[in-house]
Amino acid sequence: MSLRPDLAIIAANVAAGSRVLDVGCGDGALMAALRDTRQVDARGLELDAGDVAEAVGRGLSVVQGDADTDLADYPDNSFDYAILSQTLQTTRHPDVVLENLLRIGKHAFVSFPNFAHWRVRASLLFGGRMPVTRLLPVAWYATPNIHHVTVDDFRALVAERGITIEGSWFLSGDQRCGSAMANLFAEHAVFLLRR
Amino acid sequence: MNRGACARNDAGMSDDPRYGTGRSVTLPGPLRLDGGVLLSPVDIGYETYGKLAPDGGNAILVCHALTGDQHVASEHPRTGKPGWWTRMVGPGKPIDTDRYFVICSNVLGSCLGSSGPATINPATGKPWGMSFPVITIRDMVRAQAMLLDHLGVEKLFAVVGGSMGGMQALSWAATFPERVASAVVIASAARHSAQNIAFHEVGRQAVMADPKWRGGDYYEDNDPPVAGLAVARMAAHITYLSEAGLTAKFGRKLQSRPEKPDGAKTFGFDADFQVESYLRHQGLAFVDRFDANSYLYITRALDYFDLAEEHGGLLANAFKGKDTRFCVVSFDTDWLYPTSESRSVVHALNAAGARASFVELKSPFGHDAFLLESPELDRVVRGFLEAGKA
Numbered sequence: 001m002s003l004r005p006d007l008a009i010i011a012a013n014v015a016a017g018s019r020v021l022d023v024g025c026g027d028g029a030l031m032a033a034l035r036d037t038r039q040v041d042a043r044g045l046e047l048d049a050g051d052v053a054e055a056v057g058r059g060l061s062v063v064q065g066d067a068d069t070d071l072a073d074y075p076d077n078s079f080d081y082a083i084l085s086q087t088l089q090t091t092r093h094p095d096v097v098l099e100n101l102l103r104i105g106k107h108a109f110v111s112f113p114n115f116a117h118w119r120v121r122a123s124l125l126f127g128g129r130m131p132v133t134r135l136l137p138v139a140w141y142a143t144p145n146i147h148h149v150t151v152d153d154f155r156a157l158v159a160e161r162g163i164t165i166e167g168s169w170f171l172s173g174d175q176r177c178g179s180a181m182a183n184l185f186a187e188h189a190v191f192l193l194r195r
Numbered sequence: 196m197n198r199g200a201c202a203r204n205d206a207g208m209s210d211d212p213r214y215g216t217g218r219s220v221t222l223p224g225p226l227r228l229d230g231g232v233l234l235s236p237v238d239i240g241y242e243t244y245g246k247l248a249p250d251g252g253n254a255i256l257v258c259h260a261l262t263g264d265q266h267v268a269s270e271h272p273r274t275g276k277p278g279w280w281t282r283m284v285g286p287g288k289p290i291d292t293d294r295y296f297v298i299c300s301n302v303l304g305s306c307l308g309s310s311g312p313a314t315i316n317p318a319t320g321k322p323w324g325m326s327f328p329v330i331t332i333r334d335m336v337r338a339q340a341m342l343l344d345h346l347g348v349e350k351l352f353a354v355v356g357g358s359m360g361g362m363q364a365l366s367w368a369a370t371f372p373e374r375v376a377s378a379v380v381i382a383s384a385a386r387h388s389a390q391n392i393a394f395h396e397v398g399r400q401a402v403m404a405d406p407k408w409r410g411g412d413y414y415e416d417n418d419p420p421v422a423g424l425a426v427a428r429m430a431a432h433i434t435y436l437s438e439a440g441l442t443a444k445f446g447r448k449l450q451s452r453p454e455k456p457d458g459a460k461t462f463g464f465d466a467d468f469q470v471e472s473y474l475r476h477q478g479l480a481f482v483d484r485f486d487a488n489s490y491l492y493i494t495r496a497l498d499y500f501d502l503a504e505e506h507g508g509l510l511a512n513a514f515k516g517k518d519t520r521f522c523v524v525s526f527d528t529d530w531l532y533p534t535s536e537s538r539s540v541v542h543a544l545n546a547a548g549a550r551a552s553f554v555e556l557k558s559p560f561g562h563d564a565f566l567l568e569s570p571e572l573d574r575v576v577r578g579f580l581e582a583g584k585a
Contacts (some may be wrong), residue, residue, distance in 0.1 A: 043550070049571075052554040056522065056575045059582025063541055063553040073542045 003033055006085055006111040009169045009190050013109075014038060018080035021045065021104060023067050023097075024087030028055030035060070043079075045070060068092045071100035079104055085111040089145040095157065102163060102195045111190040114170075116150035116183045134187070151183040158193060167192035213346055216242040216269045219308045222341050226303075229499075232328035236317070239342050240308020241265050241300035244284070245292040247348065254348045255290055255580075256339060257299040258356030258363035261493055262428075262485055264307045267299040268292070273484045282568060289577035290355065298346065302363075303338040304330045304492040310338075312488035313414060325411035330492060332359070332500045336366045340374070350374050353580055357381040357565035358532065359493070362500050365513070365540065369502060372517035377583045379576055381524045382565040384536035385510055385543070386501035391531065394434055395494040398427030402487045411488045424487040425478030432477045437528035437561030445470040503543075510543035521551040522579040524565075524572060531562040552579060 003011060007030045014020060016038040022031050025044030028051075034040035044062035046052050055062040063070075067084070068091050082105030084097065089112050091097045101108040113136055114120075123131035130140040138144070151170070158165060170177045170186035177185050213220070224235035242265045247254060257267050257280065264271070268278040268285050284290045284297055301309040304327070312327040343351070354375050356364040361383025368378045384391075402408055405423025413419045433441075448469045449458025458467070466472040506512035514521075521544055525537035534555045544551035556571045558564035565572065 049554055049556060052552070053556075053571050053575050053578075056552045056554065057578030057581075059578060061520070061550045061552050063545070063551060064555055065538075065541075065553070073545050075546055075548070078548060 003029060004085075005171050005174045006169075006188055006190050007033070009171075010083060010085065010109045010111065011037070013167065013192065014040060014081055016040070019043075019078075020081045020083060021074065021079040022083045022085075023071065023101065024084060024090075025051075025055060025060075025062060027051045028058055028060040028062060030083070030085065031055065031060050031062075032058055067097050067100075071097065071104065074100075074104045076103055077106060079106070081105050081107050081109060083109040085109070086113070088112045089115075089147050089149055091147065094147050094149070095161070098157070098163075098193075099161070102193060106194065107166065108193045109190065110154075110193065111188065112149055112154070113145075114151045114183065114186045114189050115148040116152065117172075117187050118184050119187075121184075151186055151189050154189065154191065158191070162195075164194050165191055166194055214243045214247070216244070216266075217272070218242060220342070220345055222345060224341070226334070226337055226341065228328050228334045229331040230329050230334075234303075234310065234328060236310075237303070237338055237341060238308065238310045238314055239300050239303075239338060241298060241342060242267065242269060243299075243346070244268060244297040245295055247296040247346075251347070251349055252352055253294065254296045254298060254343075254346075254351050256343070256351050256354045256367070257284060257290065257297060258339075258354065258360035258367075259299060259302065260356075260358035260360050261431075261497065262481065262490070263360070264305065265299045265301045266307075267297070271484070274480075279566065282566075283573070283576065289573045289580065295352065295580075296348075298342070298348070300339055300342050302335040302359075302493065304335070304489060304496060306486035306489040311486070312411065312492055313486045322414040324414065324488060325491075327488070327492065329499075330496050332362050332366050332496055333370055333505070335496065336363055336370055339363070339367075340371055343374070350376065352583060353377045353379060355379040355381075355576070356383070358383055358562065359497055361532075362497070362502075365502055366500075368517065368519045368521070369506065369513040372519055375519050377520040377522070377579070379522045379524070379579060380537075380540065381572070382526055382529050382532055382562055383523075383540075384532040385503060385513075385540050386536075387498050388536070392498045394430065395498055397430050399491050399494060401426040401430065402491060405487075408487065411491075413487075419482070420487050421479075421482040424482045424485065424490060425475075427490060428481040428485075429474040429478040432474060434531045435562045437530065437559060439528065440560050441470060443559065445473065510539065511546035514544055514547035514549045517547075517549065519549065520579075520583060521549055522575065523551065523553040524575060525553075525555045526558045526561070526564040527555055528558060528560065529562040529564065 020042045022044045025046050031042040052064045082101040088094050120131045169190040170182040171188040219240045222237045224237045225233035267280045286293045301307040304311045306313045312323045316323045354364045354367045361380040364378040364380045402423040405420035408420040503510040525534040541553040
């Protein structure tokens with residue numbers, strides 16, 4: 001089973017044998033990969049009960065809960081990495097969630113779809129409608145994405161909060177692309193952060 | 196009382212008389228109870244299913260709820276009904292008796308072969324009645340630990356329980372962490388709330404208000420306070436269901452009568468509504484199989500349960516620095532032990548850094564959901580146990 005490209009990047013950059021909290025872990029695909037290939041002690045947090053049941057059924061330790069309300073329960077520095085993939089834009093308070101990730105984990109991986117990708121811009125500019133694209137496939141009224149974010153927005157937030165960027169990866173389709181024009185050409189961004 | 200004489204060995208395993216269904220044992224004790232009393236001897240009624248692995252690593256203790264018993268997957272000797280959790284425990288079931296050695300014992304204070312108010316006090320030769328010492332959930336767990344010693348089980352692969360059984364599972368992990376590899380806690384809580392205590396007090400008062408209760412000394416005349424106990428059961432039974440479940444099952448439907456098949460109000464106090472008739476039936480069926488004093492003692496044990504209190508007021512302390520894996524499950528319509536109670540357990544487990552899983556499952560059936568068909572629960576329990584084999 002192959003991992004989603006952003007998860008593959010995260011999996012490749014997590015230190016073997018570390019402790020990881022995967023926030024919004026879905027059915028536990030990344031956790032299972034980390035456990036099986038890198039001997040990682042992984043824990044998960046997931047909103048959807050069906051996904052939690054699936055993940056527990058694979059033998060993973062996953063707690064049903066909400067990143068917006070339940071991260072506060074986790075003690076400081078209790079994990080080497082806190083991971084938030086494709087979930088930041090669905091939270092009510094992304095900045096608070098981000099602060100919590102960096103409080104709980106020594107490092108945090110955050111991945112999100114870039115709302116400033118040229119296709120999104122073109123769609124809005126010429127179509128005049130909220131874009132429905134490969135990474136944003138749902139109509140405006142049904143999308144779980146309530147805080148759309150761009151690569152530059154995210155960079156500005158981490159700069160403002162004094163957060164250190166330890167690494168960044170950008171994806172167009174399934175291909176890596178450069179950092180310089182990422183705000184225009186990346187469909188997807190992965191950041192490794194620390195306080 | 197030692198009921199070992201009636202023990203059968205139908206588990207299809209070794210000839211060791213300790214293993215099989217319908218077992219009982221009298222252990223010398225003494226068992227030091229939380230209330231300070233030394234209980235001796237200690238009778239325990241229990242059953243085992245499946246085969247204990249040569250390395251002893253496949254033992255699962257199933258803990259029963261308030262009015263449950265050791266007949267988890269075998270016919271109840273008094274009612275003739277199938278075991279209370281046959282959908283979970285048995286060959287090929289999530290708790291697979293082809294692979295695991297499953298133990299279920301009647302809790303201390305109960306009335307199906309374990310020491311309780313209905314058993315004989317060796318000092319007087321008469322039933323204990325209300326002179327039986329008040330017990331706690333932890334006392335039940337200590338008695339189970341003594342049983343495990345007797346059965347030659349050093350460490351449990353898992354302890355599993357719903358409702359009061361879940362409290363025993365939590366108490367096991369807190370009291371004997373080195374003897375429990377994993378704990379499954381279903382539809383349960385780490386303490387009894389004011390509302391839980393209040394409902395139990397209604398039940399106890401109903402028993403004690405029955406003139407036949409006579410301070411608990413009703414055994415010799417064989418004339419127990421069945422009316423009071425039935426009312427207690429009726430009140431409790433409501434807490435096991437959900438409003439939506441009751442509405443779906445009964446609504447305001449009336450009992451059908453020979454002259455009025457669709458039912459009619461009698462303008463009297465017969466059980467006009469189907470829900471009344473159902474509750475009366477539940478009450479009456481219960482008194483045939485349960486002892487009123489046991490009901491008082493076990494509800495008391497539940498009310499006293501507060502795992503945080505036993506650990507300096509901080510629930511996380513109960514789980515700190517221990518290796519046990521936890522799986523906590525709640526049901527969305529359970530208002531007896533609601534999801535919020537399970538969440539506080541999970542909160543504490545996270546704070547303690549324990550390996551914990553938690554899921555709230557959907558069911559229309561309220562607290563009783565844990566006993567009913569639930570493919571999601573099966574999947575979670577099976578997967579969680581499976582993962583512990585590695």
